[in-house]
Amino acid sequence: MEFDPHYLFTYLPALMRGLLVTIEVSAVALVLALGLGLAGAAIRYLAVPVLSPLVAVYVEFIRNTPLLVQIFFVYFGFPAVGIRMSLFWSGVFTLAVWAAAFHVESIRGACAGVSKGLSEAGAALGLHRWQVLRAVVLPMALRACVPSLLNTSISLVKNSAFLQAVGLAELTFVAVDRISADFRMLEMFSVLLVIYVLLVFLLSYAAARIESVLARPFRA
Amino acid sequence: MNLLYDNRTLLLAGLGTTLQIAVVTLIASIVIGVTLGVIIGMTEGHWVRRPIRGAVELLRAVPLIVNVYFVFFVAPQLGIALSPYMAAVVSLSLWGGANATEIVRGGLQAVPRHQRRSARALGLQEWEVFLLILLPQAMRSVLPALAGLMTLLIQSTATASLVGVPEFLQISRLIVERTTVMDGIDPSFGVYGFVLLIYFVLCSPLTALSRALERRLARQAGRPVAEDAAQQAAALPALS
Numbered sequence: 059m060e061f062d063p064h065y066l067f068t069y070l071p072a073l074m075r076g077l078l079v080t081i082e083v084s085a086v087a088l089v090l091a092l093g094l095g096l097a098g099a100a101i102r103y104l105a106v107p108v109l110s111p112l113v114a115v116y117v118e119f120i121r122n123t124p125l126l127v128q129i130f131f132v133y134f135g136f137p138a139v140g141i142r143m144s145l146f147w148s149g150v151f152t153l154a155v156w157a158a159a160f161h162v163e164s165i166r167g168a169c170a171g172v173s174k175g176l177s178e179a180g181a182a183l184g185l186h187r188w189q190v191l192r193a194v195v196l197p198m199a200l201r202a203c204v205p206s207l208l209n210t211s212i213s214l215v216k217n218s219a220f221l222q223a224v225g226l227a228e229l230t231f232v233a234v235d236r237i238s239a240d241f242r243m244l245e246m247f248s249v250l251l252v253i254y255v256l257l258v259f260l261l262s263y264a265a266a267r268i269e270s271v272l273a274r275p276f277r278a
Numbered sequence: 279m280n281l282l283y284d285n286r287t288l289l290l291a292g293l294g295t296t297l298q299i300a301v302v303t304l305i306a307s308i309v310i311g312v313t314l315g316v317i318i319g320m321t322e323g324h325w326v327r328r329p330i331r332g333a334v335e336l337l338r339a340v341p342l343i344v345n346v347y348f349v350f351f352v353a354p355q356l357g358i359a360l361s362p363y364m365a366a367v368v369s370l371s372l373w374g375g376a377n378a379t380e381i382v383r384g385g386l387q388a389v390p391r392h393q394r395r396s397a398r399a400l401g402l403q404e405w406e407v408f409l410l411i412l413l414p415q416a417m418r419s420v421l422p423a424l425a426g427l428m429t430l431l432i433q434s435t436a437t438a439s440l441v442g443v444p445e446f447l448q449i450s451r452l453i454v455e456r457t458t459v460m461d462g463i464d465p466s467f468g469v470y471g472f473v474l475l476i477y478f479v480l481c482s483p484l485t486a487l488s489r490a491l492e493r494r495l496a497r498q499a500g501r502p503v504a505e506d507a508a509q510q511a512a513a514l515p516a517l518s
Contacts, residue, residue, distance in 0.1 A: 122481035123474045124433035126440075127447055131474055134454065134466035219341035223440055234347055243351045250344050251336075258339040 066245045069236055073249055076232035083146060083228060084215040087153035091214065092207070094154060095161020102166045103191055113162060120159035126220050128152050133224045149221040153214055160210040168203035169195050201272050208265035212258060219254075229253060281465055282472055285453050292449030293476065299367055299435045299445060304428055306371035311378020318379070319386035319416075320408065330379070337376035342437055345369045350441045366438035374431050381427065385420035386412060418495055425488035429481040436477075447473060 098113045120128070132152045136143065143151060172195045180190035222231040233246040282289065314330050321327055337345065349369035353360040360368065389412050397407040439448035450473045457465050 118482060118485075119474075119478055122429065122433075122485055123477045124436040124447075126436040127470060127473050127477060130447070130451075131467075131470040134464075135470045136467070138464040138467040216339075216341045219343045222343060230341065230344055230347075237347070237351055241351075243355065247344075247348055247352065251340060254341060254344065255336065255339045 061244050062242065065242055066249065072232050073229065076227060076229040077253060079226065080218050080228040083149050083153065083221065083226065084218045087150045087157065088211050088214055090150065090154035091157035091161060094158035095165060098158060098162035099165035099169065100191060102162065103169050104187055117159045117162050120156055125156050125217055126223060128156060129220055129224055145224065145226050149226050153218060157210050157214045161207060164203040164206035164210070165199060168199035171202060172198050204269055204272055208268065212261045215257060215261060216254065281453065281457060282469070288449050288453065292444060292446040295444060296435050296446040299370065299438060300432045302367055303370040303374050304431050307374030307378045307427065307431065310371065310375025311382050314379040315382025315386065318383050334376045334379050337373055342373055342434055343440060345373055346437050346441060362441045362443045365441055366443050370431065370434055374427065377427055381420055381423040385416035388419050389415045422488045422491040422495060425484055425491060429484040432481055433477065
């Protein structure tokens with residue numbers, strides 16, 4: 059196995075298109091997941107009748123089943139019962155629903171960690187329960203759970219590689235496709251390695267920055 | 279769900295393979311994790327730490343599926359003949375081992391530093407300090423995370439289907455494909471729904487165990503449980 063830069067350069071544009079798909083699918087899913095996670099956590103915190111236990115079941119179910127099977131279930135199973143989504147959007151949907159389950163738990167845990175006295179004080183001032191959540195509990199809780207939210211988001215980007223299994227032309231798909239065609243694995247695996255490590259490194263760096271910015275008001 | 283009943287022998291064989299992979303990789307992961315975690319925890323400032331930590335970070339940064347493909351495609355090139363089954367076991371064990379290493383390292387680090395110093399001051403040998411003082415305390419905080427890793431390993435065995443190991447998911451795929459071709463109906467929703475349900479039944483007791491261990495640990499340490507729940511929620515997705 060010799061490393062052949064020419065081979066690499068020939069397929070670099072295809073790989074970059076794959077990387078773009080990876081970034082697109084993860085970015086949309088990442089934003090959706092945060093919204094879903096926030097909504098789910100609010101439902102749990104306010105103990106909305108009917109919905110709250112449903113969210114609890116959803117969280118447990120997602121966390122205790124493999125993402126790969128979830129991807130198969132959505133991509134192959136949903137059309138069988140008449141729900142049709144494009145490959146890209148079923149990928150976005152699965153990743154977002156997967157990550158949101160972890161977000162709900164993180165946000166809910168952080169809300170439970172906010173001192174009872176504060177929410178009671180809010181209630182004493184005549185705020186509604188959802189106003190207490192929005193103005194008192196969430197601003198503090200979200201700061202506390204930023205590390206776990208970012209962790210889950212980084213996992214989401216890595217896990218977008220699972221979409222290779224249903225044929226979404228993201229980075230891993232492009233590389234594995236080339237490998238099964240030409241058996242030149244050294245080039246392809248080096249690219250995968252470098253890009254994923256770089257992606258995770260950049261995201262971790264961004265995460266550390268966001269954490270330090272959010273911690274600023276609390277620094278002495 | 280006649281289809282599932284008709285294929286029960288196949289499905290059970292697939293489930294057996296899944297559980298077999300899970301148990302083998304779990305044992306390998308714990309052996310790797312304890313060995314490397316202890317080496318890292320016990321050799322402060324030594325150069326051995328660097329390659330180990332580098333490998334652990336690398337394995338955790340690269341998606342699991344890339345890992346599996348890497349072992350599957352590259353091992354034969356290096357003259358090592360690996361069956362798909364062995365390729366899956368090796369790659370999942372390496373991945374699980376990297377995560378277990380982080381867990382053990384974290385557990386050892388969580389033991390207050392004065393414990394080691396006090397033990398030394400009392401005249402205990404280095405191995406006694408480690409075996410009698412540090413390890414028991416580290417194990418307590420490591421157990422919930424290891425139970426969590428166990429559910430993750432069961433879930434990640436599904437990745438083996440991508441290199442053609444006839445485990446639970448792969449068998450279900452075959453059943454879906456055969457039925458689609460032979461009978462002209464698409465049973466994906468029911469079959470994959472059933473697969474999800476079985477994984478859920480396998481994993482949720484372990485998750486419950488992990489939480490119970492976590493809560494007991496929190497009670498013993500006198501820390502509020504809610505805070506730990508958030509931390510645990512943070513720790514688990516980081517592993518996947």
